[in-house]
Amino acid sequence: MRHLMAALYKEALLQWRGRAQLIAVLVFGATALLLFSFAVGPNSELLRPIAPGFLWLALLLSSTLTLAESYQAEMEHKALEGQLLLPASHGALYLGKALANWLQLVVLGTALIPIMVVLYDAALPRPLALIGVIALGSAGLSAPGTLYAAMTHQARSRQTLLPLLLFPLVVPVLIAAVKATSLLMLGDPMGQVRAWVVLLIGFDAIHWSLCGLLFGRVVED
């Protein structure tokens, strides 16, 4: 527990000092949403049903930037190695980093919602439930994303490698998150949203437990 609190303290400091990066990623996500809407055209009848998919695509693309960046400070003077030698527990280091990345994605996803509403003329009947789905979907991205970012952070082509490894793995999470978001925004006459949310929770549980166990093998020599 002490190690987890220490890891969270470190991550909070890193996030605060790197807050300009979050704003840059938010602008990137908003730009992606804007470009997607340009690609479809100005017809709001066409835009509305695809808005949930584009919201998640924008969040997924943005996530590769935040995840890769989350190890930048750890790389500079081998700070991560310094913590491993203290010794800090692998689980605490992983959880601290994954929770920080998750929080960043939740903030990012929440901030993208009003932009999506404006650009895609989308309805927002249950905003709190939508934030809940974003939180669950982001958890499904940040858990494997943190592991893969740790794997690729020393590679020269990490910006390319990370999405190549991450995207195939998070397809089920993406599908479940898009379905749940669509049902919340466009209506759920059959009451299916609950099933998709349960599926998301299931993926999250698998990813968080498995990636936490594998982290030690990834970061040790």
Next chain:
Amino acid sequence: MNQETKIAAVEAAGLCRRYGRRWALIDVSFRIDPGRAVMIAGRNGSGKSTLLRLLATAIRPDRGTARLLGRDVRRQLETVRRHVALLGHYSYLYETFSALENLQVVGRFIGRDTRREALMPLLAEVTLAERADDPVSTFSAGMRKRLSLARTLLQDASVVLLDEPYGELDPPGFRLVDRLFGTLRARGVTILMATHLIDRGAALCDDGIVLEQGRLVWSGPARDLPGAGVLDPATLPEGTA
């Protein structure tokens, strides 16, 4: 207690480590008793840093075994790490954190008192008290080294590994390292120090070992090491290889 039955602070047997196809350490064996200070000498690329990183568990041996206070560096990682501190070529510092915050992060992980008033004496010891709240990104190389020294001391380890501790330091910094070395020795800490400053190291340490192309080519009393950086094995005095 008999010297043979006493648990060694550091014990290496047949240590080998390679990077790709190049062997950085070949069949290195030695034993260091608790409380001794040992200097590691050798040319650039002779394996000094690899040996220290291996003993600190930053890297693993490809062959052979190493034990710190009786614990295997390969199998008992966490226990070994609780007893060893490494001042290496990497500072392990966060650029965007202040000097104090860097120490606070370490302190939180190892369960030390991380209040400002508890850590300021340590920063004062390495003459960084006035820069405690400045980000490390504004520090010179020498100041970073001083902060790394403070980070190493904070760990309060039984075995301290110093890899070129004088590097990047000014003359007062040299004296600071000498003073801290004395403090560690007074505490009974076992010290391994890799340095090119033969005379200085020989004056501070009890024993010395010399590495040459990854092999241990000499070991003996530190005072018998040749001065002024002459490390040709042929010129070394009588010792044990």
